Amino acid sequence: MRKALILCLTAVIFVCLLVAGYGQSVSTTSQVPTIKVGYTFVDHHASLMVAAKKGEAFQSSGTYLKPVIDKEKYELYDGGKKVANIELVVTKSGSESATLFAQKHIDLSLLSITAGMSAIDSGTPIKILSPLQTEGLALVFPKDSTVNGWEGFIKYLDTKQEPVKIGYHSPTSAPLMVFEGALKQNKVPYTRNPNELNAKILLVDLKDTPNLIPALTSKQVDGWVGPSPHPQVAEKTGVGKIALDLRDLPPQGAWHDAPCCAIAGRTEFLAQNQDAVVKFLKLMAYAGDYANKNHDEYGDIVAQWIGIPADAAKASTIVFLTDPTDTWVKNLGVYQDLMNSMNKYKGALKDKPLAEVKDVLFDFSYIQKALGK
Structure with a gap:
């Protein structure tokens, strides 16, 4: 009797281990990253x-x-x-x-x-x-600004005695790269140093996209470059206007696509x-x-x-x-x-x-x- 009981328990343990092993195998094979x-x-x-x-x-x-x-x-x-x-x-x-x-x-x-x-x-x-x-990249100015297009932007810069403050949301962002590239190609002097007063433009790091529109309303910057939908939101909420689509920066056609x-x-x-x-x-x-x-x-x-x-x-x-x-x-x-x-x-x-x-x-x-x- 005792021998039969031991054999029975052994069989039960074996089956349990087998089922546990099978379950573990299924669980392992069903795992996804x-x-x-x-x-x-x-x-x-x-x-x-x-x-x-x-x-x-x-x-x-x-x-x-x-x-x-x-x-x-x-x-x-x-x-x-x-x-x-x-x-x-x-x-x-x-x-x-x-x-x-x-x-x-x-x-x-x-x-x-x-x-x-x-x-x-x-x-x-x-x-x-x-x-x-x-x-989907644009240069944005306050809603009452008369700046329109690249030529209008350059004329605006020429009327200012101090560098115009243009904000951006990240130092490695595409809007900044395109804008800065166009400034360099068109020989428009710019700086990140607020003490460099001979530059036409002072680039200001606004740290994050949610800071773009508030920086315009608080006049922390004169304008900014940023990705959509922020330029469109600035227009639709009556805060700003799209002065220039960055695809239209000179030289003509260089920034398309x-x-x-x-x-x-x-x-x-x-x-x-x-x-x-x-x-x-x-x-x-x-x-x-x-x-x-x-x-x-x-x-x-x-x-x-x-x-x-x-x-x-x-x-x-x-x-x-x-x-x-x-x-x-x-x-x-x-x-x-x-x-x-x-x-x-x-x-x-x-x-x-x-x-x-x-x-x-x-x-x-x-x-x-x-x-x-």
Whole structure:
């Protein structure tokens, strides 16, 4: 009897261990990566907002998000299968994204392309994976200003005895890079030193996009350069006016389709989660294309997400794209040359043309797979 009882208990223990082992195996194989995605409250990053808000309505595309906590946590699905958990991390700017990358607090980020380039130059282990959008940059002055266009801006500068204060939200932002590049190319003297009174322009770091409009109303600055939707919000709320779309800076046509924001990823994370990253990029491509084709709906989504007037969001001139076309890469070469000429680099990118550092900056293999190329 005792022997039979021992045999029975042994069998029960064996079955329990077998079931436990089986359960552990299932749990292990069903695990998916968690992708922490950085983004900023600007409509340049609306592809992510559109993908999140449309959610399972994108199911017919094959890749979509299932909400867990609105604006915070989602599940990424592809072909009916869960491939990743998504956690959204709000950042103030591309430079903050670079810091979070270095600290391993985010895995992917939507950020200014120039912020990504600066981060790579300083040794942050990331790669630029794809473009995100172009256009959507402007120079804004108070609503009663008579400044209009580049010529009007230059005439305005000539009437002033002291440097005109122009604000910006981040030292590595695309609006600043384009504006500063145009100033340099057109030989307009500028400075960041408030004691340098011979300059025509004093550039002022306003630290964050939410500070742009208050800096105008408080007269901390005479004007600022910034990304949409802030110029449109300034106009629609009666605070400011768009004096110049930065695409129209001279020389004529040089700043059309200028690279602005991109998607970047931490190299360690990329190597370990290739399939999930490809699926995420696939979704960003689809959402961006959807936004391009459904402008008013995308404007409503942006307005609700970041809390701005819908007419301001719908006034945006952004074009979304994720395919690194020859034109986009060529224009990025202009950025690279400008950033070198302005002594923005101190590390791996210093004094090097884009052709020499493409492998340092980019890994387009993920977006090519996502686009089926």
